[in-house]
Amino acid sequence: MSTLDAGLTRRPSRSAAMTTFSTEVFDNEVVPSSLGSIAPILRIATEIESERPRVAYLCRFYAFEKAHRLDQSSSGRGVRQFKTALLQRLERDNASSLASRIKKTDAREIESYYQQYYEQYVRALDQGEQADRAQLGKAYQTAGVLFEVLCAVNKSEKVEEVAPEIIAAARDVQEKKEIYAPYNILPLDAAGASQSIMQLEEVKAAVAALWNTRGLNWPGAFEPQRQKAGDLDILDWLRAMFGFQRDNVRNQREHLILLLANNHIRLHPKPEPLNKLDERAVDAVMNKLFKNYKTWCKFLGRKHSLRLPQGPQEIQQRKILYMGLYLLIWGEAANVRFMPECLCYIFHNMAYELHGLLAGNVSIVTGENIKPSYGGDDEAFLRKVITPIYRVIDKEAKKSKDGKASNTDWCNYDDLNEYFWFVYTYYIGAS
CATH class of the missing domain: 1.25.40.270 (Vacuolar protein sorting-associated protein vta1)
Known part of the structure; x- marks a missing residue:
């Protein structure tokens, strides 16, 4: 077993003599x-x-x-x-x-x-x-x-x-x-189907919509996980393609299902049948999630990346893919959430890559679907997208010298976020 650092010179031993301490119960x-x-x-x-x-x-x-x-x-x-x-x-x-x-x-x-x-x-x-x-x-x-x-x-x-x-x-x-996985509100594992909340028709409709992975091509390396886990949903596919964290996927799955179910249950007139997710509920959630993103695109004079297919069968799946992608980005953004236009920029590019994946673009070298520009391997999004941005934020925060430095010597969140208001206009647009 490992030794202790210099700050703790005593190491517990199962044969050591008992010593008396007045410490409280440790829990x-x-x-x-x-x-x-x-x-x-x-x-x-x-x-x-x-x-x-x-x-x-x-x-x-x-x-x-x-x-x-x-x-x-x-x-x-x-x-x-x-x-x-x-x-x-x-x-x-x-x-x-x-x-x-x-x-x-x-x-x-x-x-x-x-x-x-x-x-x-x-x-x-x-x-x-x-x-x-x-x-x-x-x-x-x-x-x-x-x-x-x-x-x-x-x-x-x-x-x-x-x-x-x-x-x-x-x-x-x-x-x-x-x-029997831990959960917040919805028991979405195999043992939770009999729970009361999972019997609500609106919840069933949202869950069924996320299970619709028809037409999605899974990477070959993910096949063993599919066989082990059984049925996987749209957010699992996004994890496989973009490298999101497992727990983030679990949290945002529940988040998205509740958003869809809550809007579905408020619909008037009531949809028929109740256990099929109504397009009005999907659009309501989508409009709320992407309001700021569309404003950002309009300000920059750019077309947004929310491209929908022609066939009615795939439209709902595509909308849920975009919403799931946005929530997964937000879920791992940490302090980058204080820079909403930065999130818009990240989503804009990843949604464009998502469209390419769904279009069936394949590598002429490997024969598999082309992965995102940063790789898409396990937990790649956090390591290769969020972490580098956070390091810039951390570096600038240290320049502030606990708020004592002049505002001209360092960049705060607003300064950094402002860059993403103009990044396309001055850099990408000019190239």
Whole structure:
């Protein structure tokens, strides 16, 4: 396991003598934002503390080491204090948790508890459509974390083989975790179809519209993911072609479905049938999303990139593709959202590339569809489009010297955004 940085000279040891500290109970509520991925581990440690103290200790120990891997220099805000407090908690609990250990080794202890948890909680709760979705989703998350800790403990104790039944259980948990995915409002995973909100005709209509991927050519490298995930929708296709992040796609999928469903339910007269997305709802959302973009194009004297096909069957799909693309750009824009005309510029060019992809332009070298100019590989949009722009913003912000520098020495958001009001007129238009 990894060593600590110079700022934390003590390293917790499972055999170290117990020391006394007056620190308060340590839980996931005080985890620094930069270490957010370890919060579930600490939550689980708190929940199982009374039942199996040693397993809780092992979870915290693993969380400590993971925190150190994430920020070895403890440079993040609150990270050094967090590590120190967690270290003290580990040293305080080591001896008492060791005394309460049921098995002879830590590896056997957590292996025993993992089997017990899988049988008594996971399998007991998994009752098909009658299962409590919230409790079952939490149980699968807990089991996944426990297996992660189990593997780390086995590695530290040089345990080479894991019991076949545990491997089988872990494989089952991993598959079910993807089915019972966390969600905000709409349970769009395979287990959510029976939920009340998913029975609304307007929601069904919006979901069905996003599932219409007829005529879209998927990249060959994405085929294994399609086979594994089953049916994929329009936003998945945009991710495959433009390199958006998975979680951004999940968030904007729910966002777009709710926008479409909310406008669909307000229509008068009511559409027939209700479970088919009405074009009026699509147009209402599209007009709101692209109002500023069309104003930007008009100011520059440029034709917008919202090109619709001739056939009525593909028009709705094309509109949803444009809306999905815009929301995915916005979802990963971070501080660039304060520069709306910059977003217009990004969307204008990517929508033009989208039109080329849909037109079936293929590479004479690879024989596959031409990808966006920045590549389109996994998470490419964030790394190759947003990050370079943000670095310019960050550089200019540092020139301000915390607001003490003259306004003529640095550019603020308005100055940078103003560039995208004239970029076509003075640069592209002149070439």
